[in-house]
Amino acid sequence: MEHITLLLGIVIVTALVFDFTNGFHDTANAMATTISTGALKPKVAVAMSAALNLVGAFLSVEVANTISKGLVDESGIQPEVIFAALVGAILWNLVTWLVGLPSSSSHALMGGLVGATIASAGTGAVHGDVLVGKVLLPAVAAPIVAGLAAMFATRLSYKLSGNADTKATKKGYRAGQIASAGLVSLAHGTNDAQKTMGIITLALVAGGALAPDSDPPVWVILCAGLAIALGTYLGGWRIIRTMGKGLTDLQPQQGFAAQTSAATVILASSHIGFSLSTTHSVSGSVMGAGLGRKGGVVRWSTATRMVVAWVLTLPAAALVGALAEWVTGFGAWGTTLVAVFLVGSSFAIWRRSRREVIDHTNVNDDEPAGVVTTAIAAVTPPPAGTVAEDLTATIPAPAEPTAAPPAPSPVA
Numbered sequence: 001m002e003h004i005t006l007l008l009g010i011v012i013v014t015a016l017v018f019d020f021t022n023g024f025h026d027t028a029n030a031m032a033t034t035i036s037t038g039a040l041k042p043k044v045a046v047a048m049s050a051a052l053n054l055v056g057a058f059l060s061v062e063v064a065n066t067i068s069k070g071l072v073d074e075s076g077i078q079p080e081v082i083f084a085a086l087v088g089a090i091l092w093n094l095v096t097w098l099v100g101l102p103s104s105s106s107h108a109l110m111g112g113l114v115g116a117t118i119a120s121a122g123t124g125a126v127h128g129d130v131l132v133g134k135v136l137l138p139a140v141a142a143p144i145v146a147g148l149a150a151m152f153a154t155r156l157s158y159k160l161s162g163n164a165d166t167k168a169t170k171k172g173y174r175a176g177q178i179a180s181a182g183l184v185s186l187a188h189g190t191n192d193a194q195k196t197m198g199i200i201t202l203a204l205v206a207g208g209a210l211a212p213d214s215d216p217p218v219w220v221i222l223c224a225g226l227a228i229a230l231g232t233y234l235g236g237w238r239i240i241r242t243m244g245k246g247l248t249d250l251q252p253q254q255g256f257a258a259q260t261s262a263a264t265v266i267l268a269s270s271h272i273g274f275s276l277s278t279t280h281s282v283s284g285s286v287m288g289a290g291l292g293r294k295g296g297v298v299r300w301s302t303a304t305r306m307v308v309a310w311v312l313t314l315p316a317a318a319l320v321g322a323l324a325e326w327v328t329g330f331g332a333w334g335t336t337l338v339a340v341f342l343v344g345s346s347f348a349i350w351r352r353s354r355r356e357v358i359d360h361t362n363v364n365d366d367e368p369a370g371v372v373t374t375a376i377a378a379v380t381p382p383p384a385g386t387v388a389e390d391l392t393a394t395i396p397a398p399a400e401p402t403a404a405p406p407a408p409s410p411v412a
Contacts, residue, residue, distance in 0.1 A: 008207040010339070011079045012200055014086045016227040019196035021093040022105040023053065023231020025239060026192060026278055030184040030232075032243035033255035033286065035363060039174040040181070042240075042360035048178075049185040050233035056189020057197075057225030071110065071135075072117045072202075073125040080328040080335060081116045082203040087342050088112030088321030094349045096309055100238040100358075103309040104277035108317040109195055110135050115318030119325040138269060139277055139310070143284025146265045150285035153257035154292025161253065173252035180259035185232075187266035188278050189225065196224040237358045242306075243283065248290030248298050258282070258289035280310065 030052075031045040040048070089108040096103040110131070117125050161169045197216040200223075204210040210217075216224075250258070262285040266278050283306060290298040327334045 005079075005207060007079050007083075007335070008203060008209060010335075011083045011086070011203045011207075012223075014083055014090070014342075015196050015199045015203065016223060018086050018090050018093070018105075018109065018199075019193065019224055019227035020231040021090055021097070022109075022192055022196070023050075023228040024234050024236040025093050025097050025105050025231075026102075026188060027232045027236045028102055028239040028243040028282075030181055030188055030259075030282075032240045032282075033250050033258055033289075034177050034181040035240060037174065037177060037250055037252050037255045039177040039252065039255065042237075042363055045181070046233050046360075048182065049188075050229040052182055052185035053189035053193065053232050054225045054229040056186040056191075057193035057221055057228065059186075059190045060194065071127060071130050072113060073121070073127070077117060077125070077202065077206045078120065079203050079207045081120045081325055082113075082199060082206065083335065084116040084119070084324035084328055084338065085109070085112035085321045086199070087324040087338055088115060088317040088319070090342065091320055091345055092313060092317045094346055096313075097236055097238060098349050098353055100242045101306055101309045102239045102243050102279045102283055103306070103313050104139070104279045106192065106195055106277045106279075107135070107139065107310070107313040109199065111314035111317030112321035113199070114314070115321035116325040118318075119322035120329075139280055142265055142269070142277060143280045143287075145284075146261050146281045147284035147288030147291075149261035149264070150254075150258045150288035151292040153261055154254050154289045157253040157257055158293060170252045173256045176256040177252055177259060180256055180263060183263040184259050184266070184278075184282065187263050189228065191266055191269065191278055193221075193224045193228045196227065197221055200224065237360065237363045238353075241358055241363050242302065243286060248286065250286070250289060251293065254289035254293055257292065258285040261285045261288070277310075 027046055027049060030049045031040070031042075034040045035042050035045050086109075089105070089112040092103070092108040092111075093105055114126055114131065157173070161173075194216075197220050200220045201210065201214065201216045204217075204220075205212055205214065248254075259282075262278070262282040265281045265285075287298050287303060324338045327338050
């Protein structure tokens with residue numbers, strides 16, 4: 001194994017902690033729709049996703065190379081910069097997990113790295129063409145492409161199964177959901193686990209333990225895969241609820257269409273080295289699937305909060321990363337102070353989450369709809385087959401006949 005100093009060891013451990021938070025933060029990407037439609041039980045779903053995340057970590061290193069070789073100038077980076085970047089990414093992951101928002105762990109990592117690098121070496125150390133071409137443009141395109149694909153796939157699914165037996169159709173699509181969920185999990189491991197591999201490889205190069213332009217060592221790939229798999233198994237139940245129930249109400253046909261569309265986009269981006277957000281892809285496909293079903297309604301209040309989180313992710317993580325890098329610049333005591341702040345903040349967020357526990361027992365409970373969603377639902381035609389039920393529910397039942405009053409007794 002490469003020669004690793006104490007500081008470099010701390011950076012590697014912190015990177016694996018980020019990878020762990022990435023796992024439970026992004027479990028919803030693969031399994032939210034499968035859990036919400038009842039295709040798999042919650043604990044079985046996250047176990048399956050964890051195993052396939054681990055397998056996916058070994059399939060490619062293209063995204064890892066984008067981060068370790070392309071995004072920033074390796075020669076201007078020190079291990080302290082990597083540590084500061086990870087602090088920004090971890091804290092953003094935990095804050096958005098606490099409020100149940102499926103923001104992008106990938107963009108949190110990118111933002112933290114860019115902010116810390118600028119604070120350390122200036123804007124010239126960031127490769128703007130790579131940032132725009134392989135991070136920002138895919139961030140905009142991914143949810144749109146996945147959403148449109150899922151919308152058309154949903155409409156096609158309902159059209160093809162229109163005259164089929166409803167029970168048999170749902171059973172078939174649930175089986176398809178399990179397969180497509182596995183594909184998303186595999187794609188997630190291929191894309192997201194590589195980001196931590198890239199960060200660790202960059203730290204090893206910065207610390208002199210690896211030669212520049214090196215690929216991730218096998219032990220780095222294994223550790224990153226295990227960390228994201230463990231985080232996935234624990235399950236980010238808060239975000240699973242938002243993705244599965246907070247955006248729209250999904251039927252098995254929609255879940256299958258959403259997951260298949262998202263997996264296709266993620267795997268294609270991994271193959272060409274785009275540091276794509278799986279969260280953006282899956283969220284876009286879920287909204288597209290919601291719009292693809294006649295009578296389906298997307299909860300735009302939740303969608304709006306998600307988009308705001310997406311927009312804030314890069315600058316917020318960059319700001320925290322830059323501040324952390326500024327503090328670590330004061331020497332060992334500065335690095336220690338940042339580490340204590342990270343541990344203390346993480347513990348405080350965890351304690352706050354215990355006030356309202358969300359786990360596998362209540363993950364499928366519905367979230368209250370917002371004002372916009374309620375208004376849209378009021379004017380949206382219901383899906384076929386429910387009109388008679390709605391009319392029955394609105395027509396009052398006939399009143400029960402009242403007994404006749406007793407006849408007056410005769411007067412003596």
